[in-house]
Amino acid sequence: MTARRPDRSIATVCLSGSLPDKLEAAAAAGFEGVEIFENDLLTFDGTPAEVRAMCEDLGLAITIFQPFRDFEGMPEGLRVRAMDRAERKFDTMQALGTDLLLVCSSVHPAALPGADRAAADLREMAERAAKRGLRVCYEALAWGRHVSRWRQAWEIVRAADHPALGLCLDSFHTLSLGDDVDDLAATVPPEKLFFLQLADAPRLAMDVLSWSRHHRLFPGQGELPVADFLRGVMAAGYAGPLSLEIFNDEFRAAPSRRIARDGLRSLAWLEEQVGLAELPALPRLAGVEFVEFALDHESREDLARMAASLGFRRAGMHRSKDVELWRSGGANLVLNSEPDSAASERFEARGPCVCAIAFRLDDPERLVARAEALSYPVWRERIGAGERRIPAVRAPDGTLVYLVADLAEGERPIWEDDFHLEQDRADGGFLGIDHAAQAVAPGLMDSFALFYRALFGMEPDAPWELPDPYGLVRSRAFVGGQGAVRLPLNVSESGRTGTGRFVSALAGAGVHHIAFAAADAAEAAAGAVARGAPLLEIPANYYEDLGARIGLEEEELAGHAAHHLLYDRDAAGGEFRHAYTHAFRDRFFFEIAARGGGYAGFGAANAAVRMAAQRKTPRSRGDAGGEQ
Amino acid sequence: MTARRPDRSIATVCLSGSLPDKLEAAAAAGFEGVEIFENDLLTFDGTPAEVRAMCEDLGLAITIFQPFRDFEGMPEGLRVRAMDRAERKFDTMQALGTDLLLVCSSVHPAALPGADRAAADLREMAERAAKRGLRVCYEALAWGRHVSRWRQAWEIVRAADHPALGLCLDSFHTLSLGDDVDDLAATVPPEKLFFLQLADAPRLAMDVLSWSRHHRLFPGQGELPVADFLRGVMAAGYAGPLSLEIFNDEFRAAPSRRIARDGLRSLAWLEEQVGLAELPALPRLAGVEFVEFALDHESREDLARMAASLGFRRAGMHRSKDVELWRSGGANLVLNSEPDSAASERFEARGPCVCAIAFRLDDPERLVARAEALSYPVWRERIGAGERRIPAVRAPDGTLVYLVADLAEGERPIWEDDFHLEQDRADGGFLGIDHAAQAVAPGLMDSFALFYRALFGMEPDAPWELPDPYGLVRSRAFVGGQGAVRLPLNVSESGRTGTGRFVSALAGAGVHHIAFAAADAAEAAAGAVARGAPLLEIPANYYEDLGARIGLEEEELAGHAAHHLLYDRDAAGGEFRHAYTHAFRDRFFFEIAARGGGYAGFGAANAAVRMAAQRKTPRSRGDAGGEQ
Known part of the structure; x- marks a missing residue:
């Protein structure tokens, strides 16, 4: 392993069981961080501070708290509610001890179009986050109502122009639409690349939402060009962790330790593909x-x-x-x-x-x-x-x-x-x-x-x-x-x-x-x-x-x-x-x-x-x- | 039941097991006919004449032999081979004792477009069939290369203009494309409606081929407007059997007798919906x-x-x-x-x-x-x-x-x-x-x-x-x-x-x-x-x-x-x-x-x-x- 290998992180939603089961499996496999998926916190009967302590005991950083949905572009009354909701989630994040929130592009039927309005909303959110020492990253969901491509998300983040606001990239959301990150380095400055989620998938001809929710795989298990994607993101100067975010029905039904180990192996393999780390060479x-x-x-x-x-x-x-x-x-x-x-x-x-x-x-x-x-x-x-x-x-x-x-x-x-x-x-x-x-x-x-x-x-x-x-x-x-x-x-x-x-x-x-x-x-x-x-x-x-x-x-x-x-x-x-x-x-x-x-x-x-x-x-x- | 209830038929592909298992299950459930799906014949270690005898013993008519694929529009050398292939299948049909062959629209990469050429091919096939007292019906597969709608199939059958050639309709192929048969009665004369296949399905956003091959259901189990479809076909004067053709992974894994019984129930329910037969009324x-x-x-x-x-x-x-x-x-x-x-x-x-x-x-x-x-x-x-x-x-x-x-x-x-x-x-x-x-x-x-x-x-x-x-x-x-x-x-x-x-x-x-x-x-x-x-x-x-x-x-x-x-x-x-x-x-x-x-x-x-x-x-x- 070289010194510059990024930290390895996995979203709790990849794994089965209760939140403590998931954290233990991630740590046992050798991950350095976890994404806390909100649903796993809601169903856990302990406080966010207890989650923080568990992670510390296990040597796991909480790399991000996610997802915050349906935020930007809400009509006026709902907009106030969305800001209140954000403040309450910031409370939770501070108790958890994580500084980064993932906001994914809205799918709300009432969400208004327009990059200016989205940028204004995200700017206000980032300003509120910054007051608490927190940060926000914005991700284009492949099925977002008005924003589905990373270039659209970037236009909004650029327009919002706040140091506490950056971009979250996700290989599935990009590759599932047949898109790429070839122009990422030329488009987005490295300091705006806040977070990176990695997932592979089989090529399936189905709606992208169902495909994403049920059929994602670890890198190397599927058919998407995840290595090319990662190469593009690293070339653009990304310096954060590599984080796996896999929604897969079979993974959720399988023993969490086995799945976590496979996740770590897939990252090690992917790092080798991309030249981020080395493994003893493949056999002939x-x-x-x-x-x-x-x-x-x-x-x-x-x-x-x-x-x-x-x-x-x-x-x-x-x-x-x-x-x-x-x-x-x-x-x-x-x-x-x-x-x-x-x-x-x-x-x-x-x-x-x-x-x-x-x-x-x-x-x-x-x-x-x-x-x-x-x-x-x-x-x-x-x-x-x-x-x-x-x-x-x-x-x-x-x-x-x-x-x-x-x-x-x-x-x-x-x-x-x-x-x-x-x-x-x-x-x-x-x-x-x-x-x-x-x-x-x-x-x-x-x-x-x-x-x-x-x-x-x-x-x-x-x-x-x-x-x-x-x-x-x-x-x-x-x-x-x-x-x-x-x-x-x-x-x-x-x-x-x-x-x-x-x-x-x-x-x-x-x-x-x-x-x-x-x-x-x-x-x-x-x-x-x-x-x-x-x-x-x-x-x-x-x-x-x-x-x-x-x-x-x-x-x-x-x-x-x-x-x-x-x-x-x-x-x-x-x-x-x-x-x-x-x-x-x-x-x-x-x-x-x-x-x-x-x-x-x-x-x-x-x-x-x-x-x-x-x-x-x-x-x-x-x-x-x-x-x- | 009224006198005019159509015969009930089921394709052998709906059921699990060997061909004899399938035939026995269909007869035990009360079907009057079966479609012989060719693969079930190929894997059966008896002659077509033995299949005919089994069906006769069980009181089952063989309503159709299917499918004959990739026939029309082949370039010259392959066209001769396709005709030879048809003649060999006519031999099989005569041994089976069925007079009707289903030809589905070609998916062959070499198939040429053009209704005239397809009509000429089907006309020749019908002429050869007629010499043996056989008939051919042509069906638009929803994913056919050049022909995917029943109206296109009808244009070809109309142009071929042969008494031994007619149309096969299939509720799935029509409804899966969001199509209907509202103008069928105004378009196709009753004597050209040779065969009718019925299937329901859940509404799934996936490619229509996979949807069709794995997720079809019996009428009433899914979400397609199969009753409306059948009403339209009956209004056009269709006089043949109602035949179930369901490709479903779970049906193929389930005991054949249970699935056959469900099939018969679904037809009885559908006939009630459409007014073809009566059942004691639904409860309040x-x-x-x-x-x-x-x-x-x-x-x-x-x-x-x-x-x-x-x-x-x-x-x-x-x-x-x-x-x-x-x-x-x-x-x-x-x-x-x-x-x-x-x-x-x-x-x-x-x-x-x-x-x-x-x-x-x-x-x-x-x-x-x-x-x-x-x-x-x-x-x-x-x-x-x-x-x-x-x-x-x-x-x-x-x-x-x-x-x-x-x-x-x-x-x-x-x-x-x-x-x-x-x-x-x-x-x-x-x-x-x-x-x-x-x-x-x-x-x-x-x-x-x-x-x-x-x-x-x-x-x-x-x-x-x-x-x-x-x-x-x-x-x-x-x-x-x-x-x-x-x-x-x-x-x-x-x-x-x-x-x-x-x-x-x-x-x-x-x-x-x-x-x-x-x-x-x-x-x-x-x-x-x-x-x-x-x-x-x-x-x-x-x-x-x-x-x-x-x-x-x-x-x-x-x-x-x-x-x-x-x-x-x-x-x-x-x-x-x-x-x-x-x-x-x-x-x-x-x-x-x-x-x-x-x-x-x-x-x-x-x-x-x-x-x-x-x-x-x-x-x-x-x-x-x-x-x-």
Whole structure:
């Protein structure tokens, strides 16, 4: 961190619970200040002086008191009332020990237009504030009645010309209107930039008021160019705190400490983007080295049988632990039944499940340092003599993400230290792990997004909607290393969808779908069928429609049908051929996937057929998958 | 039902599950036809001929096959492919045994503009269809690339001028754009009106595509003027089926039979609105006669103590059952501990809860007949000799709604038949039951809306959002009899809000809040405080803000504070004074409420303070409420 990092602040409205809960969560996460949102004070059964004392005890500055609404431009009788109201709020601010009030542009139906009148009102308010040593900043709400842009707000502040009156900028109010701050430095003197609020959001085509009130996100979780915005504001000489003001229904329903930690991480990431502070550099991701399963002996036997049916062979036994390595070409599965381990804890809580995934990247220790700087929990396993310790970080659901060095030709792979290897790598089979999808409870999605983006530098794909027969599934993939690591996240409000059922089985979130990259999908699927793999039966109607829709020849269609293969083609002609298995004990399933011509998706067009087929014959096959 | 009632049809996309599930649910609800939504066929692992046979077995006509997308206006090479695609879908239709295909206006980026070209394409398609005895109808999608209004679609159909080509109308696509069908009769000849799709929706300010794909509702559940639309279409001579086409995330996640039943009810209600069919007339609602609680003896004692603290007195014992009547003025509470009863079943499933509510209305038996016509379950209790049988209907959560005749002066009230009365009505106390609020799981909200609107004729208020400290609560009140019956419905996606917790405790839904109407709120609250009622403590900061915001005098503020009273004032000067209790065992709570000057709301402005205060001291008072 450099000396000039601005203070970090968060509005109490971002967090759930009572005012003391919120303050404690903000302090525990490491914020230096809080915005006191008035509603949180009104519902608190202590005095403003007690709030001040709590903040002092926690080392939190009160950066601003907000919001003061519907002030400027009121007709005469109401104008007097508005001034009285301001005086009463100044009393509260002095008891709180904060000197800055946020006034947002009026939405009152009786508010009169005209910058002169607004300037006169704000000037009087600032004069009254100044008498008490207080200050006022004026913010353009994106849906303000007469003032919705920061340039309009600035015209009023400029005309009012009072030292106790300045501007409050807010990334959401600016970016949601498609506006920017490119001319801020040329327009507003630095001493008039009193306060800065930061929020991101997904791009939604809805009214800006609802968008703002329910769907804001922390920087990096959404799609707005918040870093560009912040760069513009800093270039204009802003010297105050960076303050998060997020109205989000899910944040308000989530534990306040988790949300506060995510808020701090998002600011640290944003500061890095803008050059206000440094973090250990982002990794270069090279692939998924393995997926690890937590199993008991019975489920391990069943899963090994299912893996064998997909062409995997046992490649080694761990030197000191009850762990097997199964391998097909470049795809590695670790089957862990070690007692008293991270895996066994996971098994006890959830039954058979994916307990870890490993990324290959340039420098594991640098990633560990980055995780520590972002307060993501780091985990180091207990190891036997001569074994290599692989560092890991914990994803928001507790899944371990191991960090494995991407080896140059000839370097010694991790497996040779830890395993008695029975088989080496050059044996055909899969190219590697194409993608690993996670089912995520709705309230965890944004935490995952931040984890993959801020810690690993993965970027989100456009979101998809997948029609499960029992409700909607929303999917958004995070991709790193130019496609070396692909992680779709699936979320469903419905507990009856496949995703909803996985979320229940996995206690909130977990990897539920692992796709193996094949050079030739038909060959891989044919082998799997021959070995009795539980591949999904695809209805003939699907192939009939595929013929009508894409115009594949009958022969090709028949080949796909024979191999249980689904097919997709993108606008540029990229092709995707893929087949799925039934689920293993309702916990996870596998896919054989072959990409061609730069295809970058996941076959979303086929998801409805896949999901219906998975529901059609649940757990009725015992031959290969142990899915009784 | 009159002879000319159109057939009732529903699109398979409205319902959850596999295609056979959907067909069975539609038939069980009483639909005469289904639209086969193509995706449901593609994911079905049987032939179209098998679908045809299933429908025949179930007595369902296939009213249409849909959708055929992106057909008209394609550039030459793609045009040939589109025609081939049509021929393949005609094959499917013939196997299905349906003669009508829905073509919706193209959204393809390559689609060429121009009505002539579109007309030529559709004419050729119609000609090909006609050769097989099939027909085609063309629908303007509200977000179509070149065609988004029915008048544009009609110009194309008119120009194509083929007997096998007609128009498909859809209430959502028309009404979502603020359009109407006022000139339909003057514009389109009846024989060109091939098909009609009906959907309602809440008024949402979002892009029309997302609105349509996720938020459609059955007629009567939303806010669009669907009845006006249907009147216009029928006036134009439409003679086909009325078909529901609803894309709704919650419907797709809900049990298909419940949703199908609601669909049929909504059509019956809509037909009544438009004069296509009759139902026994709507009731005249006069009030809430009583609220009934399912209790064991221990919780009954506790609740009786809490009721006494609010000014209720035991007014009678049931002649044959273990049931007490508690009364304060016009407000009646029935405390039911009868074993082997509807109440005891409820108690066993949920613990202490509201198991019934009784409406006073003009003609209970006519309402029973209406309920039967709408397939709402009717319930008649077992009674003792000489007792009166009060009919009831079951709300979507299983709560009984008793139907009590509104008496003229001098008629014998129900209580005298069934109870040994210890006390008569003229004893001061509350005026009656002001409102009873229900906590409802998100997926049940629309079923409740239909129940209150279609069966009882209640109308929804504007929706409110209430900020609980642990998430958002959305509230929408249904009001009947000019305010005689007021029933707010509260829903929350968060399980951590008060509403979310009530929903869990009440197993999906239930009355969780009963407000008693007081002539003088201060007097009623003072009495309650004196008797030790567990009224919520309201923070001083609330009164400080009330003074600043509304400008009440200090003396009045102090009076409110002394009596735990919240205060609200509407734009017309109507006033609301109200106080709340803590919750009784996390199941329900009470309110003392006084309306003045025509105030019609529920004090939503104070909800945040109420909800925070209820979370502040949960279950810590044992003196009056038995809330250990």
